[in-house]
Amino acid sequence: MLGVATTGALAEDYVHIAPPSEPVAEGLEGYTSGDARSGFTYASEETRTLQEDDFENPAFLWVEKAQELWDTVEGDAGKSCQSCHGDVESMKGVGAVYPKFDPEVGDLLNLEKRINLCRSEGMQATPWKWESDELLGMTALVKMQSRGMPVNVAIDGPAKEYFDKGLKFYNTRIGQMDMACKHCHIDQNGTYMRAELLSQGQANGFPTYRLKWQKLGSLHRRFRGCNNNIRAAKLKNGSPEYMALELYVTWRGNGLPIEAPSVRK
Numbered sequence: 001m002l003g004v005a006t007t008g009a010l011a012e013d014y015v016h017i018a019p020p021s022e023p024v025a026e027g028l029e030g031y032t033s034g035d036a037r038s039g040f041t042y043a044s045e046e047t048r049t050l051q052e053d054d055f056e057n058p059a060f061l062w063v064e065k066a067q068e069l070w071d072t073v074e075g076d077a078g079k080s081c082q083s084c085h086g087d088v089e090s091m092k093g094v095g096a097v098y099p100k101f102d103p104e105v106g107d108l109l110n111l112e113k114r115i116n117l118c119r120s121e122g123m124q125a126t127p128w129k130w131e132s133d134e135l136l137g138m139t140a141l142v143k144m145q146s147r148g149m150p151v152n153v154a155i156d157g158p159a160k161e162y163f164d165k166g167l168k169f170y171n172t173r174i175g176q177m178d179m180a181c182k183h184c185h186i187d188q189n190g191t192y193m194r195a196e197l198l199s200q201g202q203a204n205g206f207p208t209y210r211l212k213w214q215k216l217g218s219l220h221r222r223f224r225g226c227n228n229n230i231r232a233a234k235l236k237n238g239s240p241e242y243m244a245l246e247l248y249v250t251w252r253g254n255g256l257p258i259e260a261p262s263v264r265k
Contacts, residue, residue, distance in 0.1 A: 069138060166246070
């Protein structure tokens with residue numbers, strides 16, 4: 001069972017995206033979809049330049065290692081990722097539709113969980129730890145095969161239950177500061193909190209190299225950081241609550257281009 005109840009308001013009763021407070025800068029229109037704006041449009045010119053140069057983008061240190069791991073045989077099955085999937089280019093389009101409900105597993109999976117399921121069942125290898133360099137790198141490698149493709153996650157059928165709970169989580173006040181995700185990323189997006197420019201909190205760039213972290217990081221690490229900022233309990237990476245929240249947050253950005261691995265402040 002997920003930890004956030006969904007009784008009460010329906011999805012259509014909520015505001016999901018606030019219209020941009022200012023026009024998007026010229027040349028960045030491709031990083032929008034309707035009222036949705038990628039965090040790229042809030043970034044400084046220096047940060048955007050760093051992201052767009054694959055030779056300078058620091059996230060590619062993880063991607064290059066993951067490319068080696070793609071061809072590395074591990075586990076009792078004597079397989080590598082390449083053994084089942086061929087070249088990594090076969091992953092084009094995959095990153096655009098996750099998280100998604102997997103009927104065989106009977107649960108919602110994001111890319112991290114999908115990759116580890118391939119390792120544990122297909123390769124009979126040890127799953128990678130969340131936030132490990134290996135899992136972050138492989139997630140970025142797989143997702144970057146869809147760079148430029150629009151985010152297109154489904155929220156119908158069995159996914160609807162998770163979507164509703166993610167929506168509820170997003171709008172529920174928590175922590176000592178009694179705040180919800182919406183208070184920063186809908187009500188105040190485009191304004192400053194201390195020295196931080198608040199964005200819409202879109203997920204299309206994850207995994208992201210955050211300059212503050214000085215390393216690649218997952219969306220769930222960002223969730224934990226947000227919870228910490230409002231003095232709320234940090235949940236475990238991959239928890240049911242964060243999985244549901246990931247589906248909702250990703251859906252908010254349907255139509256935005258996949259940017260992984262992005263660079264953010």
